[in-house]
Amino acid sequence: METFVAVVALAGLGGALITAVYALSFLTGVRGTLGVAPFLSGGVPREHALSRFHVRWYAVTMVFLAFDMEMIFMYPWALVVASMGTMAVVEMFLFLGLLLLGVLYAWREGAFRWA
Amino acid sequence: MTPVWTVVALPVALGVLTLLAASGNAVLGAAASGAPAPLRHWDDPLRAAARALVQQRRRTFAADRLLSRVGVVTLPVAALLAAVVLPLGTRAVADWSVGVVWFNAMEVATWAAVWLTGWGPNSAYALVGGYRYLAQGLAYELPHMFALITVALGAGSLNVTRVADAQDGLWFGVWMPVAFAVYLVSALAMAFWGPLAHPVADDVASGAAVELDGPDRLVFAVGRYALLVVAAAAAVPFFLGGGAGPWLPAPVWTLVKTLVVLGALLWAGHRLPVLRMDRFLEFAWIVLIPASLLQMLVVALVVLD
Amino acid sequence: MGLTAYAAGRPSALLVGVPGAAAVRLAAEAEVRRLGWASASSPASASVLVVCGDPGPSLAAAIDAAWNGVPSPRADVRLSSPGTVRAALADVPATLADLPGQRASAVTGSWRPPAAAEPEHGHGHHMTGAVHGLAMAERADDRDGLKLDVLHLPFGPVLPYWPDGLQIRMAVQGDVVQSAEAAFLDPSGPDFWDEPGARRRAAAHLDALARLLGVAGWRAQAERARLLRDAALDGTPAATLLPRATRFARRVARSRTLRWMTDGLGVHARLLARLDATTTALAHLDDPEPLPPEPDVLGVLPSLLAGRDLAAARLIVAALDPRP
Incomplete structure (x- = not known):
C-alpha cells in the first residue's frame, strides 16, 4: 500500500x-439543546468573555520565535554533523550561544517573571 | 510502501492502549486517594463515556461552536497522525525519512486544539485555561524539540525506525539522560497531564474543558489520553531502543516498554501537584533549555568522534 | 435503555456547601466516595447537583444558576440534615435512568442575559457596545499603566475546593486580578467548626487542607485529607489516627513541588502551620479548646488578591480559608 x-x-x-x-x-x-450561560460558579456574566486577553508573557513569545526559527535549521543540521565535521558543531553552537545570551538578557529584564 | 497489517494494527493498538490508560488511571487515582476498593473504578472511563453519550447537548451563550469543535476534534486526530511514524515493532505505517519532524509537527497541533477549545465557548474560565496552554507551550516546546533533535543527531537520521536501530547495544535513554528526562516532562506537557494539567486545572473548574458537553467532552478526553499514549509510545523508539530485546519479538517489546513509560506518566499524575505556568515557564527557560542544549553539545561531540 | 442505566449507575456529582452546614457536606462527600461516584468540577460534566444544607436566598439563586447549566439526564438533591444523605443519594440512579421522565423535564432553548444586569454599571451608554444583549468588555488601566479589557468574574459559591458560601467578585484583566470584593452569601447560625474539642479542631484544619491541596491540583492528597478528617470526627482511636495523620503531614510538607508552587505567596507557611496544628490537635485529643477565632480574613483578602493571577489568588483564598 x-x-x-x-x-x-x-x-x-x-x-x-x-x-x-x-x-x-x-x-x-436526550433531545434538544440546552442553552446556558457560561459557568461562573453560580454568577451571571456581566460581559462577553471574549476580549483582548492580557497576555502577560508576550515578551516570552518573542524570544520563543527567535528560537523556533532556529529549530527549522537544526533538523537538517542534525543529519550532516557527522559528514561536515567540527565546523558544523562550532557554527551551530556559536549561534545557539548568541541566542542564549539573548535569553539571559531577557531573564535579567524579568521577561520570564510576570506574576 | 506500507504493509497493510500496520494500517489495521495501529488504530487497534492506539484504541486499546488509550482505553487501558484511562482505566488504569481511574484505578491508580482511586488507590492514590485512599478510596475504598480502587479496582472497582476500572470502568469509570466507560461510565463517563456512557454519561457523555446520553447527555443532552448544551450550548453556551453566543459561543463559537465551530471553533471549539475544531479544537476538540484536533486532539485525537493529532494523536493518531503523530502515531503513524512510530514503528509497531519493526515497521511503521509511514516509514518517512523525516518521521521525527512529522511527529513534532502533529503534536504541536495541540496548541491550537486546546486554545480553540478554551476560546470557543465564550466562557471566562475556559478562556483562562486556553491561554494557560499557550504559556505552557512556550515553556515545554523548545526543550521538547531540543530533545528530539538530540536524538536525531545521535542517530544521524530523522527516520524513526533508524533512530531506534541506531541504539544497538546502548539506549539513548541511558547515554542521553537529560534529553530523556526533558522528553518525559514534555510528554506530560503536550498531553496537559498530571503536574502539567494547569490548562484544565480544578482552580478554574477544569479550565479549557469547563463548558464541553457530552460528545465534545468524550472526544476531548479520548484525544487527551491518546496523546499521552502516543507520547509514551514515542519514547520507545527515541530513547529505549525500539523493539530490541532478548527472547520476545519486537512488537511485544515495543508494547512492554510503552506500557512502562505510560505507567510512569500516569503515576506521576497522582504523585505531584499542578505546576503553575508563571513558575514553570521560568524554570523551563533557565534550566531545561540550557540543560538540553548542553546535552546536545555532548552528543554532537560524541558524534564527531 | 442499557446505556442510560449504565451511565446512571455511577453519576457525576457537583456538591455545593452551605455556610454553617458543614456536617451535611461531610456526610455527602463520604457517601459519594462510598458509592464510588465521580466528582464534577462544573455543571457541564455533572449529572447530579447535591446541595448540602438549606441555602438562604442569594446562595439559592447562585445554585439555581448552576443547576440551569446541568444537561439532562440530571438529578437535583437537596439535603437538610446528615441523616437524610444516604437515602437521598440512593434514589439518584433511578431518577437518572428514568428516560421518559428525563425527556419530559429536559429544558431546551437559549439563555438570555437578564436585562437588569446593565444599570448596575452606571451609565446607559454601555448598552451601545452590547452584542446579543450582553456588553463587551470595557477597558481600564492595569497595574502596569496599560489600558486593557476588564472582565467581571465571580468566584464561588458553586466551585470545587471553595469555602462554603463564599463569593469573591473579581475584576480581571487577562488572568490578573485588578480588584476583588469578598462576602459570604447568607451566613447563618453557629458554624459546625466552632464546637469545642480537639477532634473538631483537627477536622476543621483537615477540611481546609483538602481545599488547599485540591486547588494546588493534588487531588489524591486532598482526598486523603478528607478521609483523615472523617476519621477524626467519627471517633477513630488516636493510636491509629495519629500515625496516619503524621504520615500524611510528612508527605505533604516534604513535597518540593508543592513548596515551589506555593512559597512567595505566604501560602506554604500557612500550609505547614495547618499541618502542624492538625497533628498537634490529634496528639492531645483531650484538649477541649475550640478552633481559635480568625482575624478579619475577609477584610484583608481584597488587598492580598489584587495584582495576583487567578491561580495564585485561588491558592491564597484556600490558604486563608475564611469562615463566616
Missing part, C-alpha cells in the same frame, strides 16, 4: 470514528 494512501486512510478512519461519536450522541442523547 502506498504510504500516502495509508495515512489518508487512517485519517479517514479517525474522522469516521469521531463522526460516529457525534451520531451516537444524537441517537442516544
Whole structure:
C-alpha cells in the first residue's frame, strides 16, 4: 500500500470514528439543546468573555520565535554533523550561544517573571 | 510502501492502549486517594463515556461552536497522525525519512486544539485555561524539540525506525539522560497531564474543558489520553531502543516498554501537584533549555568522534 | 435503555456547601466516595447537583444558576440534615435512568442575559457596545499603566475546593486580578467548626487542607485529607489516627513541588502551620479548646488578591480559608 494512501486512510478512519461519536450522541442523547450561560460558579456574566486577553508573557513569545526559527535549521543540521565535521558543531553552537545570551538578557529584564 | 497489517494494527493498538490508560488511571487515582476498593473504578472511563453519550447537548451563550469543535476534534486526530511514524515493532505505517519532524509537527497541533477549545465557548474560565496552554507551550516546546533533535543527531537520521536501530547495544535513554528526562516532562506537557494539567486545572473548574458537553467532552478526553499514549509510545523508539530485546519479538517489546513509560506518566499524575505556568515557564527557560542544549553539545561531540 | 442505566449507575456529582452546614457536606462527600461516584468540577460534566444544607436566598439563586447549566439526564438533591444523605443519594440512579421522565423535564432553548444586569454599571451608554444583549468588555488601566479589557468574574459559591458560601467578585484583566470584593452569601447560625474539642479542631484544619491541596491540583492528597478528617470526627482511636495523620503531614510538607508552587505567596507557611496544628490537635485529643477565632480574613483578602493571577489568588483564598 502506498504510504500516502495509508495515512489518508487512517485519517479517514479517525474522522469516521469521531463522526460516529457525534451520531451516537444524537441517537442516544436526550433531545434538544440546552442553552446556558457560561459557568461562573453560580454568577451571571456581566460581559462577553471574549476580549483582548492580557497576555502577560508576550515578551516570552518573542524570544520563543527567535528560537523556533532556529529549530527549522537544526533538523537538517542534525543529519550532516557527522559528514561536515567540527565546523558544523562550532557554527551551530556559536549561534545557539548568541541566542542564549539573548535569553539571559531577557531573564535579567524579568521577561520570564510576570506574576 | 506500507504493509497493510500496520494500517489495521495501529488504530487497534492506539484504541486499546488509550482505553487501558484511562482505566488504569481511574484505578491508580482511586488507590492514590485512599478510596475504598480502587479496582472497582476500572470502568469509570466507560461510565463517563456512557454519561457523555446520553447527555443532552448544551450550548453556551453566543459561543463559537465551530471553533471549539475544531479544537476538540484536533486532539485525537493529532494523536493518531503523530502515531503513524512510530514503528509497531519493526515497521511503521509511514516509514518517512523525516518521521521525527512529522511527529513534532502533529503534536504541536495541540496548541491550537486546546486554545480553540478554551476560546470557543465564550466562557471566562475556559478562556483562562486556553491561554494557560499557550504559556505552557512556550515553556515545554523548545526543550521538547531540543530533545528530539538530540536524538536525531545521535542517530544521524530523522527516520524513526533508524533512530531506534541506531541504539544497538546502548539506549539513548541511558547515554542521553537529560534529553530523556526533558522528553518525559514534555510528554506530560503536550498531553496537559498530571503536574502539567494547569490548562484544565480544578482552580478554574477544569479550565479549557469547563463548558464541553457530552460528545465534545468524550472526544476531548479520548484525544487527551491518546496523546499521552502516543507520547509514551514515542519514547520507545527515541530513547529505549525500539523493539530490541532478548527472547520476545519486537512488537511485544515495543508494547512492554510503552506500557512502562505510560505507567510512569500516569503515576506521576497522582504523585505531584499542578505546576503553575508563571513558575514553570521560568524554570523551563533557565534550566531545561540550557540543560538540553548542553546535552546536545555532548552528543554532537560524541558524534564527531 | 442499557446505556442510560449504565451511565446512571455511577453519576457525576457537583456538591455545593452551605455556610454553617458543614456536617451535611461531610456526610455527602463520604457517601459519594462510598458509592464510588465521580466528582464534577462544573455543571457541564455533572449529572447530579447535591446541595448540602438549606441555602438562604442569594446562595439559592447562585445554585439555581448552576443547576440551569446541568444537561439532562440530571438529578437535583437537596439535603437538610446528615441523616437524610444516604437515602437521598440512593434514589439518584433511578431518577437518572428514568428516560421518559428525563425527556419530559429536559429544558431546551437559549439563555438570555437578564436585562437588569446593565444599570448596575452606571451609565446607559454601555448598552451601545452590547452584542446579543450582553456588553463587551470595557477597558481600564492595569497595574502596569496599560489600558486593557476588564472582565467581571465571580468566584464561588458553586466551585470545587471553595469555602462554603463564599463569593469573591473579581475584576480581571487577562488572568490578573485588578480588584476583588469578598462576602459570604447568607451566613447563618453557629458554624459546625466552632464546637469545642480537639477532634473538631483537627477536622476543621483537615477540611481546609483538602481545599488547599485540591486547588494546588493534588487531588489524591486532598482526598486523603478528607478521609483523615472523617476519621477524626467519627471517633477513630488516636493510636491509629495519629500515625496516619503524621504520615500524611510528612508527605505533604516534604513535597518540593508543592513548596515551589506555593512559597512567595505566604501560602506554604500557612500550609505547614495547618499541618502542624492538625497533628498537634490529634496528639492531645483531650484538649477541649475550640478552633481559635480568625482575624478579619475577609477584610484583608481584597488587598492580598489584587495584582495576583487567578491561580495564585485561588491558592491564597484556600490558604486563608475564611469562615463566616
